[in-house]
Amino acid sequence: MQIWPVIFALVLLSLVGFAVGQWRATVVLSRNEYLHSRPGHHGWYTALITFLPALVILIAVSFYLPHTIDAATLENLPHNEQPVDALSRQVALNEIQSLSQHSGILPSSPAMAEAAKNYEVRLRQATLWLAISVLGTAIIGLVVSSSQITTQFKARSIVEAIFMGGLSLSSVIAILITVGIVLSLLFESIRFFEKVPLLNFLGTSWSTQMAIRSDQVGSVGSFGALPLIYGTAFISLIAMLVAVPIGLMSAIYLTQYASLKMRRILKPVLEILAGVPTVVYGVFAVITIAPAIRAWGQSMGIDATSDSALAAGLVMGVMIIPFMSSMSDDALTAVPQSMRDGSLALGATPSETIRKVLLPAALPGIAGSFLLAISRAIGETMIVVMAAGQAANLTINPFKSVTTVTVQIVAALTGGDETFDSPRTLVAFALGLLLFIITLLLNIIALRVVKKYREAYD
Amino acid sequence: MNKQDVSAVKMTALNCNVYYNEKQAIKDVTIDIRADEVTAFIGPSGCGKSTFLRCLNRMNDTIAGCRVTGDIKLDGEDIYGKAMDVVQLRARVGMVFQKPNPFPKSIYENIAYGPRIHGLISNKTGLDEVVKNSLQKAGLWEEVKDRLNESGTALSGGQQQRLCIARAIAVNPEVILMDEPCSALDPIATAKIEELIEELRGRYAIVIVTHNMQQAARVSQKTAFFHLGSMVEYGATTDIFTNPRKERTKDYITGRYG
Ligand SMILES: Nc1ncnc2c1ncn2[C@@H]1O[C@H](COP(=O)(O)OP(=O)(O)O)[C@@H](O)[C@H]1O
Ligand SMILES: [Mg+2]
Numbered sequence: 001m002q003i004w005p006v007i008f009a010l011v012l013l014s015l016v017g018f019a020v021g022q023w024r025a026t027v028v029l030s031r032n033e034y035l036h037s038r039p040g041h042h043g044w045y046t047a048l049i050t051f052l053p054a055l056v057i058l059i060a061v062s063f064y065l066p067h068t069i070d071a072a073t074l075e076n077l078p079h080n081e082q083p084v085d086a087l088s089r090q091v092a093l094n095e096i097q098s099l100s101q102h103s104g105i106l107p108s109s110p111a112m113a114e115a116a117k118n119y120e121v122r123l124r125q126a127t128l129w130l131a132i133s134v135l136g137t138a139i140i141g142l143v144v145s146s147s148q149i150t151t152q153f154k155a156r157s158i159v160e161a162i163f164m165g166g167l168s169l170s171s172v173i174a175i176l177i178t179v180g181i182v183l184s185l186l187f188e189s190i191r192f193f194e195k196v197p198l199l200n201f202l203g204t205s206w207s208t209q210m211a212i213r214s215d216q217v218g219s220v221g222s223f224g225a226l227p228l229i230y231g232t233a234f235i236s237l238i239a240m241l242v243a244v245p246i247g248l249m250s251a252i253y254l255t256q257y258a259s260l261k262m263r264r265i266l267k268p269v270l271e272i273l274a275g276v277p278t279v280v281y282g283v284f285a286v287i288t289i290a291p292a293i294r295a296w297g298q299s300m301g302i303d304a305t306s307d308s309a310l311a312a313g314l315v316m317g318v319m320i321i322p323f324m325s326s327m328s329d330d331a332l333t334a335v336p337q338s339m340r341d342g343s344l345a346l347g348a349t350p351s352e353t354i355r356k357v358l359l360p361a362a363l364p365g366i367a368g369s370f371l372l373a374i375s376r377a378i379g380e381t382m383i384v385v386m387a388a389g390q391a392a393n394l395t396i397n398p399f400k401s402v403t404t405v406t407v408q409i410v411a412a413l414t415g416g417d418e419t420f421d422s423p424r425t426l427v428a429f430a431l432g433l434l435l436f437i438i439t440l441l442l443n444i445i446a447l448r449v450v451k452k453y454r455e456a457y458d
Numbered sequence: 459m460n461k462q463d464v465s466a467v468k469m470t471a472l473n474c475n476v477y478y479n480e481k482q483a484i485k486d487v488t489i490d491i492r493a494d495e496v497t498a499f500i501g502p503s504g505c506g507k508s509t510f511l512r513c514l515n516r517m518n519d520t521i522a523g524c525r526v527t528g529d530i531k532l533d534g535e536d537i538y539g540k541a542m543d544v545v546q547l548r549a550r551v552g553m554v555f556q557k558p559n560p561f562p563k564s565i566y567e568n569i570a571y572g573p574r575i576h577g578l579i580s581n582k583t584g585l586d587e588v589v590k591n592s593l594q595k596a597g598l599w600e601e602v603k604d605r606l607n608e609s610g611t612a613l614s615g616g617q618q619q620r621l622c623i624a625r626a627i628a629v630n631p632e633v634i635l636m637d638e639p640c641s642a643l644d645p646i647a648t649a650k651i652e653e654l655i656e657e658l659r660g661r662y663a664i665v666i667v668t669h670n671m672q673q674a675a676r677v678s679q680k681t682a683f684f685h686l687g688s689m690v691e692y693g694a695t696t697d698i699f700t701n702p703r704k705e706r707t708k709d710y711i712t713g714r715y716g
Contacts, residue, residue, distance in 0.1 A: 338557060341555060342561065344520055345548055345552065345553035347545045347575065357561050357571075
């Protein structure tokens with residue numbers, strides 16, 4: 001079906017509608033009387049009434065027609081070539097479609113060649129139908145709406161209502177998609193827990209390789225997620241140890257000590273740091289940091305692997321610095337200047353003022369940024385996939401490899417060509433749900449804290 | 459100069475100029491502030507009263523682009539000189555702001571803040587004593603003695619302002635600067651602050667900025683009238699209000715502008 005010319009024509013007609021509506025309102029009406037709506041509103045009204053119903057028809061028809069064309073084409077095949085199941089049906093359709101699109105292909109049977117020709121004809125007819133129905137609707141809309149224009153016609157109210165409807169529709173779509181994702185996470189997790197008992201999931205042994213083939217002995221495998229949660233927490237801890245002091249101190253410097261010019265340069269630079277794709281950090285971690293840390297660990301006689309919690313944690317910490325600093329910056333900036341003046345006027349030094357007045361006053365905001373930073377660290381995937389490793393170790397040696405929830409989600413879904421109902425794959429959803437719940441809780445707490453602190457000054 | 463001498467001049471400014479970047483906000487102001495009196499600065503908005511007040515405890519240092527020239531002395535000591543430490547200066551010259559600005563800490567901690575940072579008192583009983591004393595001097599003790607651990611920001615506006623005065627008193631200053639301390643308060647709270655100023659007079663040199671002329675007349679012994687960055691007239695409050703020497707002063711106090 002040739003859909004693009006139809007869309008083009010529809011847009012064109014809508015523009016015409018706008019011009020007609022505006023023109024009628026300006027020229028025909030406003031000479032004598034007060035208008036309820038301004039000409040622009042009438043223009044928009046006409047354009048929208050031209051466009052929207054036709055768009056609905058366009059969407060409906062372009063979903064519906066291909067199915068009927070396919071069905072009709074297949075029906076015309078001789079009895080002995082009728083497809084018997086979904087697969088052969090698809091094969092036949094594919095052949096018909098490629099025969100109709102490319103001239104050089106040899107048909108598998110004369111009936112097929114016939115069907116392809118048939119298909120082409122139907123397609124052309126369908127395009128015609130599409131154009132007639134869509135553009136017909138548009139023209140009817142244009143005529144009707146432009147003839148509705150009178151001095152008292154409430155085009156403005158209708159246009160406003162349509163815009164509001166469009167906006168609320170968008171937000172509803174966003175919410176529905178989110179809900180859908182959460183529900184699918186939930187249902188797939190339930191499927192997982194039907195196959196693997198919860199107790200297994202809460203165990204300390206993570207070894208999913210056993211579950212590749214369901215006829216093997218011990219096919220369930222062990223899905224103890226504790227080492228993953230531990231690894232996530234361990235790496236996040238290292239990351240926060242890097243990000244919190246540096247982020248907080250740079251926020252203090254930027255808000256309290258830096259000149260306006262300095263601030264104007266440094267703030268965007270920090271924000272650029274936030275814009276670096278995490279895969280770049282990952283590359284940096286693997287290529288530069290991990291080998292250096294390994295060499296360092298070995299030089300001290302510590303058992304060090306090439307992937308390490310330390311490498312991933314340090315780089316992740318750098319990634320989080322801008323979040324920490326920009327949110328702490330906001331929290332510190334929100335403390336009124338009068339607090340600072342009050343303290344300085346009592347003879348406090350700038351650093352006393354920061355430690356004893358500004359930081360305590362901004363503490364809830366800083367705590368909020370801390371929690372949001374942690375939830376970022378926990379959900380971070382790319383850096384740990386590249387630099388933390390796969391081994392589910394419960395170790396406190398930061399030079400050793402650990403693995404995280406996110407790493408194992410990736411591993412579960414990219415490990416091999418498995419079907420989507422083995423526990424080894426389904427565990428990804430259970431882990432995803434776990435991660436979702438943790439970060440959701442952290443975010444809720446963080447937002448509560450931040451909100452509470454806002455109220456303190458408003 | 460002798461601190462005990464009640465007639466002593468506490469602070470002097472000689473040919474003081476203040477610039478915000480290139481813009482001059484204070485032009486050649488010369489004034490003596492006496493230890494035993496309340497001095498009022500009056501004048502229309504934007505004439506530089508706050509700017510000049512902030513010179514007296516060097517709060518202008520905290521404003522980027524602000525430059526002060528001329529001599530300002532506290533007990534004969536140049537406060538912009540090398541020997542003067544700004545931290546000590548601000549302990550000796552306290553300040554109360556236009557909008558009450560208690561710290562978001564308990565009432566007790568608000569008062570204890572200054573003595574702690576200056577290391578004036580280290581033990582708990584001594585600190586309790588200072589807190590009580592300061593609150594008493596600020597006329598707030600009776601109202602808050604049972605809730606010293608509540609947040610200072612939970613008090614009413616007038617109470618907050620008296621808390622800020624108590625906070626300034628707690629570090630034992632010699633001079634207290636007040637920048638329109640009543641402009642955010644209702645008439646009853648304003649009256650309380652004015653009473654308080656009357657009580658504090660003599661113990662501290664007090665400088666108060668106000669654009670309420672009745673207030674200046676009620677609380678001060680000396681009045682300085684500022685206009686467009688210059689100090690137009692300075693003298694005994696009664697003279698300024700009953701018998702101004704300059705035409706501009708007369709225009710202002712009779713309400714012809716400002
Ligand atoms: N921080 C500042 N930066 C630049 N100009 C200022 C600043 N503060 C005050 N000024 C200017 O200095 C002049 C005097 O202001 P101010 O001392 O606040 O007057 P007043 O307290 O008498 O109303 C005004 O013109 C004002 O615009
Ligand atoms: Mg002022």
